[in-house]
Amino acid sequence: MEYFTLFMGAVIVNNFVLTRFLGLCIFFGVSKSLDASIGMGMAVASILTASSALAWAAYNFVLVPFDLKFLTLPVFVILIAGFVQFLEIVIKRFAPALYNMWGIYLVLIATNCVVLGVPLINVESNFSFIKSVVNAFGSGVGFALAIILMASLREKLQYADVPKSLQGLGIAFIIAGMLALSFLGFSGMIPM
């Protein structure tokens, strides 16, 4: 039950895009088409889960025992970027079909705020291994949910008559604001 609460909290109540503002570059960049958003959402959710597990291990087995906590940031950055690069090479070699579908998104998220932010938050909150993974997976699913919703809205928006100066990014921000407003309704549902 505790894990379920944590998961749902990460998906809706503390949605990373809409209430904590992480991963916005991708959120606004990729949400122009629905297909791309689905691919991106999946890629972020899986990378996030894997890299959080990796970062947890690095923090608790290397950084804490050797008293190197001040190096957390550089170590995480290099670890995650390296891991994503490694994954890209492996997928390219062994699953070219998958690579053609997702490869481009992998490169984009190698250094992204949400992929770095969630492991840092896990470490700061002193989560256990399972909790870290559940939280990361929930955050990834939350990201996917937000970007898919946003892409559906923006595809509809193409038929709308938007003032010239707000076209493109301006209206996208305002729509995201409304989306955030509706997500605000969930706050307080799960006491954190």
Add this chain to the structure above:
Amino acid sequence: MNYWAIFKKGLFEQNPIFRLALSLCPALAVTSNVFSALGMGMAVMFVITTNNVVVSIVRRWVNQKVRVPVFITIIATIVTLTQLVLEAFVPVLYKELGIYLALIVVFAIILARAEVFAMKNGVVPSFFDGLGMGAGFALAMLAVGTVREVFGTGAFLGMQVLPVSYDGPLILILAPGAFMVIGLMIGMFNVIGEYQNKQAEEKRKLAQLTMQRGEA
């Protein structure tokens, strides 16, 4: 080279937030009050300037193929330094910025300036480029923070500026307000940019006309 021109382009023409739409996360996350918005702006300005200088110094010895990991390591080091200094001397700000301070590492704008400018230019122009881009970022943060704090709570930097009876819309300091304020500001910047383009166009036409008359 004209240093003022290098500095100036980051302020408006290529403003990181409103024109290039890079590094958006902090622009929304820490702008609910002016104090943390300005603190974040200053921190980013410091990191981007220092990084530009360091990159332009070491660029001759860095192999092209590994330049991105090298840059990221340099940035992570500078950000860690900033974190430690802020934690020691301005703990209030450190607490307020929280995780977003650490996330300066992955700001696209910092890596982009290193790639686009500092990799190809000397130390002094790179310094001014970083300073200009950082100042543009800080100004944008200040603008968003001011709008949200003044109209959301009626205060500026914690001091009451609007009448006490002013009952601001709370939404401005909550998450949705951040998105909407930035959306409208981007729209405003587009209007100003268009107006300037139009004026430049008219000036060009006028110059052409006078030249033609001179020939005739």
